[in-house]
Amino acid sequence: MQQAEIGLIGLAVMGSNLALNIAEKGNRIAVFNRSPDKTRTFYAEAGALQDRIVPCESLEAFVAAIRPPRPVIIMVKAGDPVDELIATLRNYLSEGDIIIDAGNANFRDTIARFKGLEGSGLTFIGMGVSGGEEGARHGPSIMVGGTEESWKRVEPVLTSIAAKYKDDPCVAWLGENGAGHFVKTIHNGIEYADMQMIAEIYGLLRDGLGYSAKACSEVFSLWNTRRLNSYLIEISETVLAATDPVTGQAMVDVIVDKAGQKGTGKWSAIEALNLGIPATAIEAAVAARSLSSFKTKRMDAEAILGLPGTGRIAGDADAFVADLELALLAGKIGAYAQGFAVMAEASREFGWSLPMPTIARIWRAGCIIRSQFLDEITSAFTAMPDADNLIVTPAFAAMVQETDGALRRVVASAALAGLPVPALASALAYFDTYRRGRGTANLIQAQRDFFGAHGFDRIDGLDKHHGPWGSGLADF
Template sequence: MTKPSIGLTGLGVMGSNLALNIADNGFDLAVHNRTNADVDRFLEKSGDLRARLTGHYEIEDFIAGIATPRTIIMMVKAGSVVDAVIAALTPHLEKGDLLIDAGNSDFNDTVRRTKTLEDQGFGFLGIGVSGGEVGARFGPSTMAGGSAEKYALVEDMLNAIAAKHEGEPCAAWLGPDGAGHFVKTMHNGIEYGDMQMIAETYGVMRNGLGMEPKAIGKVFERWNEGALGSYLIEITAQILQTEDPQTGADIIDVIVDRAGQKGTGRWSAIESQKLGVPASAIEAAVTARALSAGKDQRETMERLYGTPDTVISSASMEAIITQLENALLAGKIIAYAQGFSVIRAASEENGWNTPLARVAEIWRAGCIIRSVMLNDIASAFANNPALESLLLAPAFADKMKATHADLRTIVALTAQHALPLPALSAALSYFDYARQGQSTANILQAQRDFFGAHGFERTDEEGSDHHGPWAMG
């Protein structure tokens, strides 16, 4: 039997499904996992694809079973585990072999690993994979960073396994070293913002309008037919109309309100701060997840301060639902705008030359944040690659002009009724500050000069080293 030229180590949910996807698209594949039973279990469940798969228990046998030059995909937990797997593989590799980290790694680690491995004569690609377990099996969106030459070696395979949008693969090389993993990080940051805003509008309908889950689900179902059409809106509609098979209750009402996170959302907020690019809606979403995790403390606070009256009775239900739809659209636009601005800044900082239009294109299918909005985002950056913010693109300026008043109304109304909208509120504040020709930062500069002699610019003179008279008093 001819040896496959591709191997995959890490047969967890994502790794197993990606392996089946690769085999399903006509590629022979060697597979490995540190637990022998998982290899056996995977092969037993591979069905008709078994003939394309070769299982290995030991690292040495796994590598020996792959034809040179080898391509080895690592689908393991981010962090030290990736380094441990690399350390186990490299003594048995030959120069020219290619390692691919297809997990959710911190791009800083990817930059480091790329240099280390290339110095040793190996190739290395950091590839973000989005779409969850279903995407991994039937077509994810893949975001690659590393050597363009090495990417070319696996481009056909990645295009074959990727999701397709109108026949076009949702896979792309986005720049050197950490570019792919950085874009995946910001994808997840936008995902955090999008999910949190959806949760906030659900909360207004549940607590403010007293609507039942199935009725709210119908609203999301309707919204999915319009400008808000997206995977996340679609699945929210389904979730809210699903019953718990154990109790017969609406399943949403038996799920504990404590959200988890694996790190990429935090990384997106941290990197935006390091770059000095505001991503306030994304940061608010990360904060909201952290607050949700402290359920015991929230319940203590509720007992201390009492349960607020969140019922809204000042306007008709349908009017508020329409305003919520527009508010969610405006917030979503701002979250995307912030995310793409961070990607642009990182690309410039690191010399990646990441094509923003292409990023939007490969997010149109397969990934979690796929939405109808991405067509307009791709067009905006294709028409103007130097576009500094989506909010400056004519198509999105028109949308914001039509919706931001309703975002303001909803934020104000819910504040009066103690309904928290952290991400939507942050989006509104960002929008209002971003369009304020004269901000209040002059007082900040005066304060900084007063206590630290940092200097400031004047409106009537050149230079930035002016000082106020207070230092002389």
């Protein structure tokens, strides 16, 4: 029997959809699940794709069904289950075989797994996959980290199943060990920021202007035909237009305002802090999700403190909606600029040589943050691949200047009305801080030197690094 090109372990929703995608694109795939019943059900429901699927009920049969060197995708819960499965697979795989973790793994765990396999003859790929269930089934964005040799073995299969943007496959090898999973983590951090900013705009429309969910949907529908065209704007339009079949109300109005999170947004904020790179929009979005979970505490606080401000936006509603569109564009620029800055620093820190234009390119389709905006980022980084920050590239500098006034008016109006916009406000503060040649950290340095003798540099360059604080005169 013809051997499979690739294998996959773990037939839950994402694994099943990815396996069907692989088979549908003409690749023969072996599949295994810890529960044989799950494997049988998956195969029975594969329909016309059964000819390209080899269902296996033992790991021995599974490994034998794949052409060496064997690439094996594992789609199991992140953390200990991955390590347990790797330990088991080491008893069955042979030299040159490749274990591919396609889950949402912490890139530091991925690096540790690479090191753990050193000397075993096996190699590892940490593969970020974005696009959710639909993307897994019909074409995700794929971020690969591993050796170039292992990438070459799986490149034909991964290229065939990836999303396509104008026939350009949204998959790339990004570097060694944890590079792929790190880029996926930052993708998710940007996703958090993007979703939070959209929610803040929705809140200003709903609470600041009194718009119904349907009216909000119509606003997003219009914006999706212009520069904000994106998957997240598109689905926001759809969910805001949906009706609850039980109550007849707008679906969004019967959903409890508590947002869940699985950890990748938090990881991206933590890694930005570890690297010393500001990612304030991502941090604000993570904090906002955490605050959303305090539903009972928030209700109690409202009863005690009341709501600040008027709750309504004064002035011309149509002009404010026009400002909201530009403010959201500005906020997105800030979030993406921060995310790419974090990746650039990680590339230097871990020796990955992450290709920024390529990352923007493979996010243009398939992934959750896909948008026409990414085509502009691709062009900007292609023209200036070593730019210190996205916002200083010519195209984006012009956009920052164009949207500055609108973002400023929106944040100010929200503050006066008592409506929270933490991510949009953080983007404004980021722009104002990044663009200011002389800030206020000179006072912080003086304070640090006063209480801890940490020293400082002088504007005039003199070799005197302490001030005349207290009873002593330090360098003087």
